Amino acid sequence: MIELIHVKKEFDNLEVLSDISITINDHEIYGIIGQSGAGKSTLLRCINGLVSYDSGEIRVGGELVDIKDKKKLSLLQKRMGMIFQNFNLLNRLDVYDNVALPMKFWGIDTKSPEAIKKIKNLIELVGLSDKMHSLPRELSGGQKQRVAIARALVLDPEILLCDEATSALDPSITREILSLLQKINKEMGITIIVVTHQMEVVKQICERVSFLKDGRVLAEGKPEELFIKPIKEVKQFLQEESGHLPSDGVNIQLFFTDESSDEPVITKMARDLNIDYSICWGKLEDFRSNVFGSLVINVKNEDQDNICRYLDDKKVLWEVL
Ligand SMILES: Nc1ncnc2c1ncn2[C@@H]1O[C@H](COP(=O)(O)OP(=O)(O)OP(=O)(O)O)[C@@H](O)[C@H]1O
Numbered sequence: 001m002i003e004l005i006h007v008k009k010e011f012d013n014l015e016v017l018s019d020i021s022i023t024i025n026d027h028e029i030y031g032i033i034g035q036s037g038a039g040k041s042t043l044l045r046c047i048n049g050l051v052s053y054d055s056g057e058i059r060v061g062g063e064l065v066d067i068k069d070k071k072k073l074s075l076l077q078k079r080m081g082m083i084f085q086n087f088n089l090l091n092r093l094d095v096y097d098n099v100a101l102p103m104k105f106w107g108i109d110t111k112s113p114e115a116i117k118k119i120k121n122l123i124e125l126v127g128l129s130d131k132m133h134s135l136p137r138e139l140s141g142g143q144k145q146r147v148a149i150a151r152a153l154v155l156d157p158e159i160l161l162c163d164e165a166t167s168a169l170d171p172s173i174t175r176e177i178l179s180l181l182q183k184i185n186k187e188m189g190i191t192i193i194v195v196t197h198q199m200e201v202v203k204q205i206c207e208r209v210s211f212l213k214d215g216r217v218l219a220e221g222k223p224e225e226l227f228i229k230p231i232k233e234v235k236q237f238l239q240e241e242s243g244h245l246p247s248d249g250v251n252i253q254l255f256f257t258d259e260s261s262d263e264p265v266i267t268k269m270a271r272d273l274n275i276d277y278s279i280c281w282g283k284l285e286d287f288r289s290n291v292f293g294s295l296v297i298n299v300k301n302e303d304q305d306n307i308c309r310y311l312d313d314k315k316v317l318w319e320v321l
């Protein structure tokens, strides 16, 4: 478990993290999303002790992250692998040697049969067995990130920290890398923290997510909870508008969750209540394996009460706009 308790951090009198409290469970894929400058990278770097925090506590598996205790910190850092947007590979080393690098740093004999087996297995896991001795310049962006992932796993970390790991990649390669992260999470049980400004990333793999703005967590929950019915700030971030809605009658937004999304609720409602409605706006979203949706309908003023009672009865979430 990773616990952040009232964490604060300033850079040059500018508060970059303001009272952050979040708990990330073991084996979870947790997202941190927000605009540029929100403090996402700083938060991640505080977790693995690359930067210090001013007050509060960060605990990883119960151990306090304390930048002053160098020896303890470096043992803690060994338990956390990290990958970045720009891959951070060493250009003069081939794939194999890049993956082996953290072992060398820790004085582990990379020529031992166990080490060789482990490095080769990881390269195979990330799908690069045929590129074992290629140099970074001979690889595509997606392949470079695969090398970085293998390298981040070579010391058997419990946690993988990903800072905008897919931001430099195109959408189809992004999906492949995210699937690989999901596989690593499932098969190796590694906890993954994903920092991103891309909603698609969070939707595809995160079980829970925090929305960060100006160093504060403004919303936390399952991605579908955050994005289907977003608070004002998340809506602004998504730059999503329901468009121009009719000024006559009442506009009601309906939210379909996994239990209700398959039912033709609206047509049934129109029949049951003998009412007319018009559809103003609608959207379906894929969240991991679930589909969620939201729909804005326009109805007559006099039908509003009946409709809202009906929707409550059918357990459909709604909001009058
Ligand atoms: N080493 C530093 N010294 C001074 N200020 C810093 C330092 N690192 C970050 N900051 C400031 O802290 C704030 C948060 O930066 P951070 O990099 O954490 O944001 P971010 O959410 O990761 O943004 P991006 O999406 O652009 O990567 C910014 O205002 C940034 O200028």
Ligand SMILES: [Mg+2]
Pocket: 040, 041, 042, 163, 164
């Ligand atoms: Mg950043």
